[in-house]
Amino acid sequence: MKSFLYFLFIVFLINGANAREALLSQVLNEDINITASFDGAKIIVYGAIDPKLYNDSVIIITILGPRSKLKVSKKKKYFGVWLVSANNTKLLNAPGYYAMATNNTNFTIADSTLLKENQIGWENIQINTANGVSLKEDKEDYKNILKLFYKKRNLLVLEKSGIDMFEGTLFRADFELPGITPIGEYKVNTLLVNKEGTLLSSWHNNVKVTKGGIGAYLYDYSKEHSFLYGIFAALGAILLGFTASEIFRRI
Amino acid sequence: MEVYLPIAGLPINFFILMFLGLVVGFLSGMFGVGGGFLMTPMLILMGIPPAVAVASEANHILAASVSGFLAHMRRANVDFLMGFILLIGGVFGSLIGVFLLKYLLSIGQEKLFISLSYIFILVFVGLWMLTESVSSIKKKYKGKKNKLHEHIWLHGLPFKIKFRKSHLYISILPPIFIGLLVGILSSIMGVGGGFILVPAMIYILGMPTQVVVGTSLLQIVFVTTVSTIMHAYINQTVDVVLSSLLLIGAVVGAQIGTKAMGLLRGEQIRFLLAIIIIIVASILIGNVLVTPEEAFIVETYKEVQ
Numbered sequence: 001m002k003s004f005l006y007f008l009f010i011v012f013l014i015n016g017a018n019a020r021e022a023l024l025s026q027v028l029n030e031d032i033n034i035t036a037s038f039d040g041a042k043i044i045v046y047g048a049i050d051p052k053l054y055n056d057s058v059i060i061i062t063i064l065g066p067r068s069k070l071k072v073s074k075k076k077k078y079f080g081v082w083l084v085s086a087n088n089t090k091l092l093n094a095p096g097y098y099a100m101a102t103n104n105t106n107f108t109i110a111d112s113t114l115l116k117e118n119q120i121g122w123e124n125i126q127i128n129t130a131n132g133v134s135l136k137e138d139k140e141d142y143k144n145i146l147k148l149f150y151k152k153r154n155l156l157v158l159e160k161s162g163i164d165m166f167e168g169t170l171f172r173a174d175f176e177l178p179g180i181t182p183i184g185e186y187k188v189n190t191l192l193v194n195k196e197g198t199l200l201s202s203w204h205n206n207v208k209v210t211k212g213g214i215g216a217y218l219y220d221y222s223k224e225h226s227f228l229y230g231i232f233a234a235l236g237a238i239l240l241g242f243t244a245s246e247i248f249r250r251i
Numbered sequence: 252m253e254v255y256l257p258i259a260g261l262p263i264n265f266f267i268l269m270f271l272g273l274v275v276g277f278l279s280g281m282f283g284v285g286g287g288f289l290m291t292p293m294l295i296l297m298g299i300p301p302a303v304a305v306a307s308e309a310n311h312i313l314a315a316s317v318s319g320f321l322a323h324m325r326r327a328n329v330d331f332l333m334g335f336i337l338l339i340g341g342v343f344g345s346l347i348g349v350f351l352l353k354y355l356l357s358i359g360q361e362k363l364f365i366s367l368s369y370i371f372i373l374v375f376v377g378l379w380m381l382t383e384s385v386s387s388i389k390k391k392y393k394g395k396k397n398k399l400h401e402h403i404w405l406h407g408l409p410f411k412i413k414f415r416k417s418h419l420y421i422s423i424l425p426p427i428f429i430g431l432l433v434g435i436l437s438s439i440m441g442v443g444g445g446f447i448l449v450p451a452m453i454y455i456l457g458m459p460t461q462v463v464v465g466t467s468l469l470q471i472v473f474v475t476t477v478s479t480i481m482h483a484y485i486n487q488t489v490d491v492v493l494s495s496l497l498l499i500g501a502v503v504g505a506q507i508g509t510k511a512m513g514l515l516r517g518e519q520i521r522f523l524l525a526i527i528i529i530i531v532a533s534i535l536i537g538n539v540l541v542t543p544e545e546a547f548i549v550e551t552y553k554e555v556q
């Protein structure tokens with residue numbers, strides 16, 4: 001891996017136009033395919049910064065998964081039995097995955113508008129509820145509920161030291177996507193911020209997570225031709241049962 | 252090795268799934284039950300969404316019961332007329348069950364409802380089998396011969412027809428009602444319903460034991476066909492990858508189970524099965540009573556048009 005990064009660095013130096021840039025960033029795999037044997041995947045972000053800026057700046061990488069509509073329901077105890085409460089809160093645009101990493105654990109940014117604008121950190125992500133009530137006004141802390149829920153399922157990765165540096169200029173960060181990660185477009189933002197909290201440079205990359213292989217085909221077919229899917233599922237099961245009985249009659 | 256289940260939307264360990272299929276297949280071969288009532292709760296405990304577990308299990312039972320049905324048909328142990336009458340109720344029941352599940356999914360209470368149905372049925376069947384098997388183990392030496400069947404008031408209802416294969420002349424209403432009940436249970440619980448159908452046919456309809464299993468399998472084949480198609484059509488919850496993988500383990504397990512059955516006597520088998528049923532029921536009771544680890548459910552939702 002290290003030699004690969006050196007190779008990148010050489011390419012980076014040769015390309016004179018880019019050498020004047022303070023930051024360069026790229027994603028190794030822009031298409032991630034969830035296949036039948038899918039067991040999670042990795043988004044690998046790599047790049048380089050101007051070595052002169054290394055000592056007094058910080059690299060921040062955020063990954064925002066596809067926004068989806070979520071329903072949060074509370075479990076309640078009725079007559080000694082745990083039920084799902086009928087009242088629920090609908091979140092319109094919660095990211096299905098979120099990750100953040102930096103290369104410097106001691107670095108703190110005071111400028112909250114920068115953090116908010118770039119949605120750095122879980123607390124700065126904008127999530128709206130369907131009924132227009134802002135998340136802060138609601139009596140339940142939905143952001144925290146979602147945080148705990150995502151953390152448990154590895155859908156939320158917050159690593160202050162998640163970016164590895166090489167020679168003070170090259171960097172690389174790996175982000176694990178769990179098997180249940182939602183499909184869609186993942187926005188990868190790489191920012192270079194100096195000590196004063198000013199944004200020096202930023203890069204935006206997209207990673208597309210799609211369902212592939214037979215699994216995707218089955219999923220689409222079950223949604224688009226649900227009746228035929230049912231017929232085929234039933235016929236397939238009958239055929240399997242018939243085959244099994246024939247095989248075991250002969251053994 | 253992980254396998255991604257496309258409809259359930261999550262990866263699951265291939266060997267765990269095989270092992271589960273094998274164990275439940277073994278039990279079903281040994282006890283002559285479909286095993287759905289053990290498989291569905293296990294799938295739910297493994298984290299598969301209950302609605303997907305129920306629908307995929309219906310599909311799995313279809314495959315498993317086809318092979319059993321064929322074996323009984325070859326031995327001419329099927330009362331087709333009775334099977335047909337049971338089916339009238341069964342198909343309607345299955346449709347009612349699918350729409351009931353659709354309603355429960357829309358209000359988000361499907362998990363609790365499925366769990367409570369299981370607890371109720373498993374406790375009832377488990378305790379009944381336990382007392383029955385214990386008393387027959389005790390009575391073993393008395394050797395009292397039973398009558399062919401008891402004639403009860405249910406048989407006196409109108410619309411009587413003759414069932415030659417079962418040597419019965421009874422009203423078609425009780426079989427239709429039993430079929431309906433089992434059809435509903437089958438599609439909301441993901442079971443074949445053999446564990447209810449078999450005792451109902453023996454004790455309520457008074458059918459001879461040798462045609463009961465084959466005829467109940469005929470009913471199960473048709474009802475699970477209807478519920479597979481309808482679950483796929485209405486709720487889109489049939490995961491064929493899940494059901495096929497379960498089947499591989501289950502077919503092998505059933506063959507081993509059938510051979511193991513020869514080592515035990517009937518009432519001992521029923522006693523063991525009763526114990527297993529009560530254990531599964533206790534786990535489910537624990538799950539609805541114990542304070543959940545997470546106080547909230549987060550799920551994606553679609554706008555209802």
